[in-house]
Each structure stands twice: as structure tokens, then as C-alpha cells.
Amino acid sequence: MELLDSHAHLERADYPDLDAVVARAAAAGVRRIVAIGLWRAPGDFGDALALAAARPETFSATIGIHPHECARVPEADWVRAEALAHDPRVVGVGETGLDFHYDLSPRQVQEAAFRRSLRIARAAGKPVVIHLREADEAAGRVLREEGLGEAGGVVHCFTGDAAAARTWLSLGLHVSVAGIATFRTAEAIREAVRLVPRDRLLVETDSPFLAPVPLRGQRNEPANVALVAAKVAEVWGLPVEEVAALTTANARRLFRLP
Numbered sequence: 390m391e392l393l394d395s396h397a398h399l400e401r402a403d404y405p406d407l408d409a410v411v412a413r414a415a416a417a418g419v420r421r422i423v424a425i426g427l428w429r430a431p432g433d434f435g436d437a438l439a440l441a442a443a444r445p446e447t448f449s450a451t452i453g454i455h456p457h458e459c460a461r462v463p464e465a466d467w468v469r470a471e472a473l474a475h476d477p478r479v480v481g482v483g484e485t486g487l488d489f490h491y492d493l494s495p496r497q498v499q500e501a502a503f504r505r506s507l508r509i510a511r512a513a514g515k516p517v518v519i520h521l522r523e524a525d526e527a528a529g530r531v532l533r534e535e536g537l538g539e540a541g542g543v544v545h546c547f548t549g550d551a552a553a554a555r556t557w558l559s560l561g562l563h564v565s566v567a568g569i570a571t572f573r574t575a576e577a578i579r580e581a582v583r584l585v586p587r588d589r590l591l592v593e594t595d596s597p598f599l600a601p602v603p604l605r606g607q608r609n610e611p612a613n614v615a616l617v618a619a620k621v622a623e624v625w626g627l628p629v630e631e632v633a634a635l636t637t638a639n640a641r642r643l644f645r646l647p
């Protein structure tokens with residue numbers, strides 16, 4: 390079985406045991422991990438790019454400014470993000486997007502940052518990784534106004550219903566499902582997954598968050614993407630090996646991965 394974790398936050402502080410984490414991922418069939426590199430302090434985009442540089446056989450990196458943080462990011466780091474987006478080791482821009490649940494940055498600032506990130510992605514020819522929470526309407530408007538670059542993008546950790554999935558698919562986006570899809574109460578997400586075309590779905594862990602059932606509440610890690618794929622297999626009525634092959638091929642195509 391060949392799996393790919395299309396979205397994980399693997400900061401050193403959360404994973405002092407990273408070697409063991411990578412070994413468990415490999416044992417579970419995870420051949421590649423897209424490490425999400427996010428701004429966390431002035432001049433600091435986290436550990437993702439260093440991981441991709443040190444272990445290109447396992448990691449690819451994105452670079453992005455999260456809606457939670459965007460109000461704190463100095464202009465110099467926007468310029469840096471723009472430059473990093475062109476780095477050949479960077480396979481995507483994000484996560485960016487809108488989070489109107491936590492509202493940790495003012496909504497207008499989030500929207501401006503989302504627009505700017507979409508433009509950075511388009512200029513660099515890289516796909517965009519989108520984070521959305523309680524902001525579907527605003528996000529749809531921004532995406533229609535800005536347009537999506539040719540490289541496309543993905544709504545990560547999809548938590549919407551069938552109508553939301555149809556909206557993102559019609560805009561040309563991929564949909565990525567995480568451990569939430571395994572939760573007992575997530576029937577609407579599973580219904581949405583059922584209608585996603587076989588060539589438009591990705592799987593992810595969003596580690597260290599959102600560990601799937603039966604590990605809920607624990608620190609998540611890329612090996613657990615196997616549990617997400619197993620849930621998709623159940624929903625799609627396909628063998629898990631086939632779901633693994635499909636979602637891995639989809640992520641490879643979107644992020645242009647080796």
C-alpha cells in the first residue's frame with residue numbers, strides 16, 4: 390500500500406522523536422509527507438523547508454501565512470514568502486484562507502492575506518492550500534474574484550457538506566479529508582466524500598491535530614493517514630489499497646511530487 394500524507398505540521402518542538410514518527414509512517418505505507426511551513430514569528434517560517442531540504446526522499450514543503458497569524462506578519466515576511474514560493478523545494482503555498490470561527494485576525498485582514506496568498510501562488514505556479522472555517526461564503530467570493538492559478542489548489546481538512554464540496558470542486562479545487570471524517574458525528578462529511586470524483590480527493594492527517602478514531606485526543610502523526618484512507622475506502626466501497634493509490638496519485642499530480 391502506498392499512502393501520502395498531504396498535510397502535516399511537523400515542528401521540532403512537537404516531534405522530538407521525529408525519526409520514530411517517520412519510521413512508523415514508512416511502516417504504515419506512507420511514502421511521502423507534505424510538511425506545511427507556516428510563519429510563526431518574524432523571519433521564521435517553521436521547520437518544513439529544512440525538513441524537505443534534509444530528507445527530500447520523504448518530505449516536501451509548503452510555505453504560507455495562516456489566517457490565525459496574518460495580522461502579525463511584517464511586510465518583510467510577505468516579501469520573503471513570495472520569494473520562498475519560487476524555491477523548487479516548495480511545492481505549494483499555504484495554508485492560507487479564512488477562519489471566522491476563531492477570528493484570531495480581523496476578517497478584513499484575513500481576506501486581504503488570502504487574496505495576496507492566491508496571487509503569490511499564481512505567480513509562482515504552485516497550488517494553494519486553503520484552510521476554511523465558517524467562512525465558505527466569503528471564501529467562494531474571494532476565489533471567484535481572484536481566480537485560481539493554473540496549478541490549482543486544495544481545500545484541506547474538509548469539514549463541509551455535499552453542497553460545499555460541489556462548490557469547491559466547481560471552482561477547480563481538490564478536497565482533502567482528515568481524521569475528522571472518521572468521527573461518529575461526521576456523517577455530512579462522509580456524504581460529501583461519497584460524491585467527490587476519484588481523481589479529486591486527497592487524504593491528510595493535519596498532524597499534530599485531529600487524530601482519527603480510535604486515537605482521538607492523542608498527538609496525531611502521518612502514519613495515521615492510513616485510518617483516514619480506510620474510512621474513505623468504506624465510504625467509496627473500494628479496497629483501501631485502491632484508495633491509497635488514487636489519493637497518492639492525486640496528491641502527486643497536484644503538488645507535482647516525485
Ligand SMILES: [Zn+2]
Binds near residue numbers: 484519520521545546
Ligand atoms: Zn488548517
Ligand SMILES: [Zn+2]
Binds near residue numbers: 396398425484595
Ligand atoms: Zn494545517
